[in-house]
Amino acid sequence: MKISKQDVEHVAVLSRLELSENEKENYTETLNSILEYMELLNRVDTSDVEPTAHVLPLINIFREDKPHEPLDRKMALANAPDEEDGCFKVPRIV
Amino acid sequence: MSQKYETVIGLEIHVELKTATKIFCPCPNEFGGEPNTHVCPVCLGLPGVMPVFNKRVLEFAVKAGLALSCEIASYSKFDRKNYYYPDLPKNYQVSQYDLPICKLGSVEINNNGEVKTIGITRIHMEEDAGKLLHGGATITSSNYSRVDLNRTGVPLIEIVSEPDLRSAEEARAYMEKMKAILEYLDVSDVKMEQGSLRCDANISLRLVGAEKLGTKAEIKNMNSFRSLQRAIEYEVERQTEILDEGGRIVQETRSWDEEKGITVSMRSKEEAHDYRYLPEPDLVPIIVDPKWVNELRASLPELPDARKKRFVKELGLSEYDAGIITGSRALADYFDEVMIKYNDPKTVANWVMGELLRLINAGDMEITENKIKPDQFAALLQLQADGTISGKMAKTVFEEMFATGKGPETIVKEKGMVQISDEGALATLIEKVIAANPRSVEDYKAGKEKAIGFLVGQIMKETKGQANPGVVNKLLIEKMK
Secondary structure, eight states, rough: OSSSSHHHHHHHHHTOOOOHHHHHHHHHHHHHHHHHGGGGGSSOEEETTOOOOSSSOOEEEEEEEOOOOOOOHHHHHHHHOETTTTEEEEEOOO | OOSEEEEEEEEEEEEEOOOSSSSSSSOOOOOOOOOSSSHHHHHTTTTOOOEEEHHHHHHHHHHHHHHHHHHEEEEEOEEEEOOOTTOOOTTTEEEOSOOOOOOEEEEEEETTTTTEEEEEEEEEEEOOOOOEEEESSSSOOOEEEEEOOOOOOOOEEEEESSSSSSSSSHHHHHHHHHHHHHHHHHOOOOOOOTEEEEEEEEEEEEEEHHHOOOOOOEEEEEOOOOHHHHHHHHHHHHHHHHHHHHHHOOOOEEEEEEETTTEEOOOGGGOOOOOOOOOOSSSSOOOOOHHHHHHHHOOOOOOOOHHHHHHHHOOOOOOOHHHHHTTTTHHHHHHHHHHSSSHHHHHHHHHHIIIHHHHHHHHOOOOOGGOHHHHHHHHHHHHHHTSSSOHHHHHHHHHHHHHHHHOHHHHHHHTTTTBBOOOHHHHHHHHHHHHHHHHHHHHHHTTTTHHHHHHHHHHHHHTTOOBOOHHHHHHHHHHHH
16 A cells, blocks of 8 residues: 555645545545556666656747737636626635 | 854745736736736636747746856756645646756845855746735635736746845845846846735754754745845744744744734645646747857846946946945936936936935835936036036925926026026125124134134025025135235
């Protein structure tokens, strides 16, 4: 077992997920089986392969510094569950 | 304070770049604006959008790196820094993790005459987050908050220093130097009050002579040079007390409370430093052409230190004066422009540092907000030099120019402030004053040289201060021989 229940609890906090005891047990098991399966990759010899930052053979895609017309505010807020004074309204933060 | 501990400070500076558009989308990069009017699907973090990198951001970051003697990375990439906060719509910030655009630089600071080199660990490019407006007075007393995403995606560079700073004054000197360099490079507005220049300080103490660094606290929310210095001073005091009492420093993020003058621990939930960086798959790597870097290097403007040296060597200004004038590019440019029309460096320096800076500081203004045009400034100094107005009048005229933007000749005319230097015009008046004050004349003749001051005063009074005191003095002495 590489992932402990504490790890699952920690990742759940970071992801803002509330897990029941059952779910914690369940995720500990499934995450471990996923990692075990991925262990397969460690069998590949990568000693002379450079780390890859991007899968496509592309570099230096740039945009000129020219402004466009921004989105209309009504559109920007259209999907907001709640709004106030042209802003997204969110529940208490801390 | 005791010399038991050595203070160790490293600064992380965030600089908003002065591009026309945001870093990954063409939304306008402007301060302010009605909430959520500088936004588009990319910076709102809507699903399915593709960010495209603004070339200008790379140019500005490389320029900053060159000015700070950094190595420019030949291969660089972006990463996602993951955390949940309402000002971050994508739930990750696009930043640079292991391959920043610049590293291993240095900058020279001058702390009250003591020169020191401070190492720069790295400079990386990233996007700014949005702005939160809390429903209540503070975040903790608010039942809800409002989110304005205009700032989301504004380009930033983060400049990380080595832990080379040893006092609050050094940290301030470093920050002021950074501001000056970035202003000279013209890559940012560098206004701390508006948030285009921000800084976090990592502070720890260790026993004098110890090599291992102590546990640090990270201080945030310092919005001016003054609060930076005060916050560090407070934090050093706080940590000293804890250590003296045998306690241990907790590694945490603390927020500077400007009003109370203290740092306060921020909730540990907010600082779960587990960002799970991963390479940003939507942006491709950057390979910088060394030829282009050399072109940028050649295009760099004269930087503050070089300009200061030139002012000392070529204009004969003192180190101190040259340091103050070149500390801001706007001020140094202004000084140069006045000098084109009035080539007397010391006089111009005295006026710029004395009168101009006094009024600008009193009004809490920027140099660029000053209404006096350089040629008007020069014209005023000329009026004083040729005796048209006295030094005292010149200061009055200057204040009027500063307040109204009117030219010196106009003000002198409006106020009838012309100085009377004509000997013929003054002679009659002098004879009258001599005749009316026989005792002072006798006193003077008896060797009481101070008595002449009274007579000069009488003439100034008669002329409402317009007589040229030098000429009056000379004529009086002649007449009383």
